[in-house]
Amino acid sequence: MVRRPAVIAAATALALVMGGEAAGQQVWKNTTELGTPAALRLELEYQEPSELFSRLDGTLVFPLLVTARNISTQPLTLSLEDLRLDLGNDAGPGTQRRQVTQLRPVDAKVALDMIERDVRMSRALRAIIGQGSNLARNPYRWRLTDLRLRPNESKQGYVFFLRPAGFRFDGFMAISTRIHQPELVATAAVDVDTRTRGTGIAATFLETIGRVSDDIRYGRPFGKSYALLFGVSKYANADQLPGAAQDLARMKAFLIKQGFDQVVGLPNEKVTERTLRNVQAHFQNRLGPDDRLLVYYVGHGEHPRTSGDAYLLLTEGTRVPMRSFVAWMRDVRVKHLLVLLDTCYSGEALGSRTRGVLDGLDGATRERLYAVANEGGRFVITAGGAKERVHEHRRWSGGLFTEALLRSLHSSSARKMGVVTTYQMFADLRKFVQDEVRKYRLTSQTPLIEDLGVAAPGGRTAVSGGEFVFLTAGL
Secondary structure, three states: OEEEEOOOOOOOHHHHHHOOOOOOOEEEEEEEEEOOOOOEEEEEEEOOHHHHHHOOOOOOEEEEEEEEEEOOOOOEEEEHHHEEEEEEEOOOOOOOOOOEEEEOEEOHHHHHHHHHHHOOOOHHHHHHHHHOOOOOOOOOOOEOOEEEEOOOOEEEEEEEEEOOOOOOEEEEEEEEEOOOOOEEOOOOOOEEEEOOOOOOHHHHHHHHHOOOOOOOOOOOOOOOEEEEEEEOOOOOOOOOOHHHHHHHHHHHHHHHHHOOOEEEEEEHHHOOHHHHHHHHHHHHHHOOOOOEEEEEEEOOEEOOOOOOOOEEEOOOOOEEEHHHHHHHHHOOOOOEEEEEEEOOOHHHHOOOOEEOOOOOOOOOOHHHHHHHHHOOEEEEEEOOOOOOOOOEEHHHOEEHHHHHHHHHHOOHHHHHHOEEEHHHHHHHHHHHHHHHHHHOOOOOOOOEEEEOOEEEHHHEEEOOOOOOEEEOOOO
């Protein structure tokens, strides 16, 4: 996803709904691919919905400029009505379940009739709309009509969606078709970076460790890699955490460089309970049993004296129980899961099988590394214990835990091997945290790790045989 300023001429659909004030407004561009394997690439151009909706002056039309390309080897035939747009609907306080409203395209003439009726336009603007212009294409004439595409063929045009009256957008948006699963689309609340095609991280992992023994099955050890990052640094009723924004940005940059297939971030005041729930539900339906998911949270943790529970504190003043946050991830069926909690009292999120000291992987061989990446593993790592506050300072460019985490992934020993495992990373980051605590005479901060286990026959949970692996060569 790339965000850039763009001048939208008065005759475009965005100018229509903005009443001639669209010049200089920011436009979002998002590229996503639908299908497994990917068959349809959609390049979307639109104004941030929450900003646009506030300026619509009564109209319910939401226009998207769509470039659709067939990236499969077979002809693709879809009608315009096959497109779907999911928008998160904030139904207000007290509503606990997920709220998503699915929209379908409406006829372009109907949409523009509504815009003309709902938005005040000058006589000059009406003339431009009626005649078209060399400065911009008339959105009614430049509309997407269907998706009948030969391989590598593309079509471009406007698609108009109609929101229901009383709709309250919460920041979640996803696009799909009748036959393709929804894919997240970037908004101000949800930052989406998706890798389109290219060599996957699993293939790069195999290249890094080289050929394995003949008695080990050679193949892709895991599927796609996804990351879900939450970071809150701005609070209305709590101390600000400027380092959290830096930590979130550093984690995002690292994972993109790793080659993760999709990195989704929810930053600052956009991390609401509703958006959090919608994004969680999206991922739960999107992930496959061979995929990997990394979840990272950085922000305030709270442990009220009157309660035995600890909470993640969101910017809007709401609180999410840490155990509930982790419980959701226990139900996500992926091959590899790694949850990283950089917040005070995060040890409260763990069960009874926590560990504070682990040895690194001794005598790592190509066969052992392959087995670690090929077998299932699910872990939670916390920045500190259940009763501990965690430290942030500019000397670490943010939080001590995240600094230790990234240092462990960039260490000379990790770079030499080319791969680092969960246990190796944890042992290194824990040592760095405790060394820094002693050096600067800080209050105790002890990172912990818990093995959530993997599914076993008979409904049992077995100890994880695999681990989340990171590539370190070239970092």
